[in-house]
Amino acid sequence: MLRELSARHRSWPLAAPFRISRGVKHSAEVVAVEIREGEHCGRGESVPYARYGETIESVLHQIQSVRQAIDDGLSREQLAELLPAGAARNALDCALWDLEAQLAGSSVWSVLRLAPPQVLTTALTVSLDTPERMGEAAARIASARLVKVKVDASAPAAQIEAVRRAAPAARLIVDPNESWNIDLLRDMQPALAALDVALVEQPLPAADDDALAGFESAVPICADESCHVAADLPRLQGRYQAVNIKLDKTGGLTEALALRAAARAGGFRIMVGCMICSSMGIAPAFLVARGAEFVDLDGPLWLEADHDGGVQSRHGALQPVAAGFWGQADGAIGDGAAASAR
Template identity: 60%
Template sequence: MLRHLDAAHDRFGLSTPFRISRGVKTAADVVTVTIRQGETAGRGEAVPYARYGETIDDTLAAIRAIAPRIAAGATRADLAALLPAGAARNAVDCALWDLEARLAGTSVAALAGIAGPVALPSAITIGLDTPDAMARAAAKVAHVPLLKIKVDRTDPAAQIAAVRAAAPAPRLIVDPNESWTIETLAALAPYLSGWRIDLLEQPLPAGEDGALAGFDGPVPVCADESLHTAADLDALAGRYDVVNIKLDKTGGLTEALALANAARAKGFGLMIGCMVCSSLGIAPAMLLGAEAAFVDLDGPLWLGEDRPGGVIDRNGMLSPPAPGFWGDAA
C-alpha cells in the first residue's frame, strides 16, 4: 500500500525566554512529519538547528524531496542513503518507527528489543542570566535531583557559585555551549570539584577540542556539539568521558540506538539530550534514557503549551507521554 508523507512547520511559544551563550530563543520552531498508510499514521518531530547550518525551509525541502521514496516503501534502513544525519532524517525516521509500531499492533520498544519508557530524573535547565537571576531560578527548583546550568565566558564562576549556593542538593551539569577556551577551563578547574559539578558539557568549540587531549580535569567532560553519529567516536577518545546523544544530531532513533551501543563499547558514559521542542521530539529519546548516566529532556517544559498528552514533569522526574501519543498502538 502506498504511503503519504506530510511535513509542516509548527511553532510553540516559550513560557519564558531560553538563553544560552550563543543567543536567546522565545519559540520552538519544529518540523512535524506525518506518514500515513491507509488509516494508520506515524509522527515524528525535529528541530533544525542553525549551529549545524539547518533551517526550517531547507529541512522541509529535504524531507519533501524524498516523499516519493517514502511513498514507494522506503524503510528506516534506507534513510541513511537518502538523507544526511540531522533534523530532516530524525523527523522521518521517528515517524517511520511510530508507523511501523502502529501497523504491527505493538510498540517501538518491542520492535527495537529494548525496555519501554519509564519515568526518569531529567535535568531542569537554569538559563543564562545574571548570577542573581540564576540563583532565584535555581532556588525554585532546588528540590529536584538534577540541574543543568547554562553559562558563558563573562563570569562563569559567579554564575555557577550562585546556582550552587541556591540549590545545594541537586547533581549539577554545567554547559558553556562551546563558549570557553582551554585557558578558561584551566582557570576554573580547581573550583569545579568544590562546587560538586557532576558533568561539564562541551566547554570548548568543537573545532578546538583537541586541546582537551591529556587535560586532567576534576570532573567528567561530555561531548555535545563534537558528537553526531557513531563515526565521530574514535576522534573523541582521550578528550571526552561522556557523549551527549541527541536525535536531531544522529538523524533519528535508528542511529541513536547504534551510537549508544557503540559508545558504551568504547567506554564512554551516556547522556541523552534534546533541543527545545515538544513532547513529540522527546518521546523517542526517552527510550534511551534508562541506560544513561545523565538525562536532559526538559525541552517541552519551556513551552507555553505542549502537544496534548505529552510528557509530565513532577519534581524533576519526567514521565512518558500518554499511551498512544507516540511509539505504541494504544
C-alpha cells in the same frame, strides 16, 4: 499500500526566554512530519539548528527531496543512505518507527525488545542570565535531583556558585555551549571541583577538540556539538569522557541507539539530551535514555502549552507520554498500558 508524507513548520511559544551563550529563544521552531499508510499515521518531530547550518526551510527541502521514496515505502535503512544525520532524517526516522509499530499492532519498544518507557530523572535547566537571576531561577527548582546550568565566558564561576547556593543538594551539569577556551577551562578547574559539578558539557568549540588531548580535568567532560553519530567516537577518545546523544544530531532513533551501543563499548559515559521542542520530539528519546547516567529531556517543560498527552514533570521526575501518543499501536495493551486514542 502507498504511503503519503506531509511535513510542516510549527511554532510553540515558550513560557519564559531560554538563553544560552549563543543567543536566546522565545519559541520552539519545529518541523512536524506525518507518514500515512491506510488508517495509520506515524508522527515525528525535529528542531532545525542554525549551529549545524539548518533552517526550517532547508529541513523541509530535505524532507521533500525524499517524498517520492517515502511514499513508495522507503525503509529506515534506505533513509540513512539518502539523507545525512540531522533534523530532517530525525523527523522521518521517528515517524517511520511510529508507523511500523502501528502496522505491526505492537510498539517500538517491543520491536526493540525493551521495556516500556518509564519515569526518568531529567535535568531541569537554569538558562543564562546574571548570577543573581540564575540563583533565583535555581531556587524555584531546588528540589530537582539534577540541574543543568547554562553559562558563558563572562562570569561562569559566579553563575555556577549562585545556582549551587540555591540548589545545594542537586547534581550539576555545567554547559558553556562552546563558549570557553582551553585557558578558561583550566582556570575553572578549582571552582568546578569546589562546587561539586558532576559534568561539564562541550566547554570548547568543536573545532578545538585537539586542545583537550591529554587534558586532565577535575570533572568529566561531555561531547555535545562534537558528537553526532557513532563514527565520531574514535576521534573523541582521549578528549572526552562522556557523549551527549540527541535525536536531532544522530538523525533519529535508529542511529541514536547505534551511537549509544558504540559509546558504551568505547567506555564513554552516556548523556541523553534534546533541543527545545514539544513532547513529540521527546517521546522517542525515552528509549535511548534508559540507563543513561545523565538525562536532559526538559525541552517541552519550557513551552507555554504542549501536545495533549505529552510528558509531565514533578521536580524533575519526567513521566513518559500517554499510551498511544507515539510508538504504540492502539490497543497494544501487552506493551505496558492500554493505548489511548491518538
